[in-house]
Amino acid sequence: MNDITKSTPAFDQSFIAAQNARLADDLARDYEHLGAVLRRRGIDIETITSAVGKFGVAAPSWAAGSGGTRFARFPMAGEPRHIFDKMDDCAVVNRLAGATPAVSLHFPWDETEDPHALRAYAASRGLGFDAVNSNTFQDHPGNARHPLSYKYGSLTHTDPAVRAQAVAHNVRCIELGEALGSKALTVWIGDGANFPGQQHFGKAFERYIESVQAVYAKLPAGWQLFLEHKMYEPAFYATVIQDWGSSLLAAQAVGKNCKCLVDLGHHAPNVNIEMIVSRLIYADKLAGFHFNDSKYGDDDLDAGVIDPYRLFLIFNELVDAERNQGAGFNPAYMLDQSHNVTDPIESLMTSAAEVQRAYAQAMLVDREALAAYQTNNDPLMASQTLKQAFVTDVQPILATARLRKAAAIDPVAVYRASGYRAAVARLRPAKPSGGGGIV
Numbered sequence: 001m002n003d004i005t006k007s008t009p010a011f012d013q014s015f016i017a018a019q020n021a022r023l024a025d026d027l028a029r030d031y032e033h034l035g036a037v038l039r040r041r042g043i044d045i046e047t048i049t050s051a052v053g054k055f056g057v058a059a060p061s062w063a064a065g066s067g068g069t070r071f072a073r074f075p076m077a078g079e080p081r082h083i084f085d086k087m088d089d090c091a092v093v094n095r096l097a098g099a100t101p102a103v104s105l106h107f108p109w110d111e112t113e114d115p116h117a118l119r120a121y122a123a124s125r126g127l128g129f130d131a132v133n134s135n136t137f138q139d140h141p142g143n144a145r146h147p148l149s150y151k152y153g154s155l156t157h158t159d160p161a162v163r164a165q166a167v168a169h170n171v172r173c174i175e176l177g178e179a180l181g182s183k184a185l186t187v188w189i190g191d192g193a194n195f196p197g198q199q200h201f202g203k204a205f206e207r208y209i210e211s212v213q214a215v216y217a218k219l220p221a222g223w224q225l226f227l228e229h230k231m232y233e234p235a236f237y238a239t240v241i242q243d244w245g246s247s248l249l250a251a252q253a254v255g256k257n258c259k260c261l262v263d264l265g266h267h268a269p270n271v272n273i274e275m276i277v278s279r280l281i282y283a284d285k286l287a288g289f290h291f292n293d294s295k296y297g298d299d300d301l302d303a304g305v306i307d308p309y310r311l312f313l314i315f316n317e318l319v320d321a322e323r324n325q326g327a328g329f330n331p332a333y334m335l336d337q338s339h340n341v342t343d344p345i346e347s348l349m350t351s352a353a354e355v356q357r358a359y360a361q362a363m364l365v366d367r368e369a370l371a372a373y374q375t376n377n378d379p380l381m382a383s384q385t386l387k388q389a390f391v392t393d394v395q396p397i398l399a400t401a402r403l404r405k406a407a408a409i410d411p412v413a414v415y416r417a418s419g420y421r422a423a424v425a426r427l428r429p430a431k432p433s434g435g436g437g438i439v
């Protein structure tokens, strides 16, 4: 453990302020101009900026290190060695980009025997905790809580002893999460089959429901249980919770506070994810999101890098629901990415901003006009109404929201100028590259 976040320029208010000072005049002019543009559309820019400033998306602890593929992992200098280093890096992300006030942990990757100490460490760096995640999709050699193998499944395993072990781990995740101040557990399992006939579809699904019900029974008051579906990988023929339909059936069978989490990379290419979001909102079963982007599969690329319009269309549904339901509509927003070729801190800062961007753009949609075009069957103008919001450059709003919370106008530039990665590289010895890919 070190005190890097206390000494790095990335945390020094006067350093950040000096960097901001070089850009502040131009930003003020851009913001004023955008304010005038929006005023002509009947939109108060301050309302949008205020909402953006309050919008947070959780950073995943597992994304602080270099990711990998099934083929290789290329470590970088200064990689976090343990959960405290990860918290330091996540603190820099939030300090400079001002959009990730909570961290989502993964157990046992982030295993700790003293969650209270971890919570205090996070709080001293301005961080809290979002949903905790359980890992029963790999074995944990040497971990006495996981003597049995998950090779053939976890919550749906044919052996009740393995299922009991997986259930017990999820219950432990809830206990750790309670000590950390989390309010939700996200469950994703890799259970499935690579061969036709390998698994009885119906019986495996029934075992899943039964196991999740056992976890749900241990859920504290005020908590939610998030079920995360994924079409394939590691199972390549059939995955037990492969789609939002299976997820919804399970959530409905388990209980009111069990909901469906949408990871943008966990669908077939070209699937209309925004429509799935709408359906889950209708059913009051939308848990929240794992934001990332993809071209072909579960690519875990940075949010908004491939298809920012899809991200906008998802937020269009969310803002619509927010307008209809008010404060009661409160999905969990988390990033879930793997950074193979970029500095994770830079990727997390820009990804959080991309999510904020989609939110801001979606708030610019003229919903009254859109409703009229829909009612009057004017598809061209309906589409143009969405496009008008999407093509509006909301960068001055995002930057101003950051400036107002003393974060960086240009987070990546300030981060690079701070020399943070080189500083931690001196403190954190390089790890040899393991053969493993995704970690």
Ligand SMILES: [Mn+2]
Pocket: 228, 263, 290, 336
């Ligand atoms: Mn995910």
